[in-house]
Amino acid sequence: MEQTLYIDRHYSLVEACKRGDRKAQYELYRLYSKSMFNVCMRILNHIGEAEDVLQEAFLDAFQKIHDFRQTSTFGAWLKQIVVNRAINQLRQRRLEWADVGEEAENVGEEDSPADESDWEIARVRDAIQRLPDGFRTVLTLYLLEGYDHEEIAEILSISESTSRTQYMRAKRKLLELLA
Template sequence: MRFFSTKDDTTRLVELCRNGNSRAQYELYQRYSKAMFNTALRIVGNREEAEDVLQDSFLDGFLKIENFRGESTFGAWLKSIVVNKSIARLRNQRIHWEDLDGKENFEEGEDVDFEETEETIERIKVILTELPSGYRVVLNLYLFEGYDHREIGNILGISEVTSRSQFIRAKQKLVELYKKRR
């Protein structure tokens, strides 16, 4: 049973969390954990790692809830914590970025027309987890999290050109792996 029942009361839940209310924390966790887990999983590519990131992110969020100023939604604020924690975890694994600064003449390659079936979607999800970390992170931040290449560059500490090239190479690799498995 939920402590609160509408989305309009997130502000009230945040205020209760600021006062240390554990039921409000639980309610916010219930509301946001699935989406935040999926964000972490898309970035780190491993369920166990994503679960760790999720727990660390909520803990950080609740400990730093005073920093939430309401300039964005609570979900957007929490998602930024999840993204940053996911990337920090990958940095510890030493992601290899193909730095192509100054080599802006890269080809986009062909697009594949994917038939939108449940089987195709599942196949693509599996292939996404198999991409090299650098490719997977940029692809996920761009396609699923909605960041542009300038923002991705700032988040990851790479250039905008490198972000674009990683994205293009990730798409090419995704298409290549997809075609091999048809």
């Protein structure tokens, strides 16, 4: 199978990182940290966990920078690491809740936004966060992050049909929650 090599606009920074240049690492962090934090937040919905996952993902990326083969852009490669880390954190959270034996429930109500569109956005976000983890993860990766079902299947170690089914069920459940 022939592989396509991508010439990344940050190629020189990546190469400098491979040589151990800390300034290049900082520059890549500066360029990508905000968008990668947003990815973490969409999956985890917890600021503290998102910050931790972001830091761990960047550490992983810089430690494995020699494995980056330019078969995608650096940003896509980094996003894959971030998504995998966030999903692992979700799994860990699920295990911790199972060990404790408690049920998590959102009790607090947010102040209602004055603007109708803000209220609708808040309502949709809240509904997405109330989806089961699997549904929310597939829906987020597909709709908000732009992954296709083949990529989602690879990331989550599920079949492509499972990804499609979870996505359809997530949409159906989201509509129920919004009704």
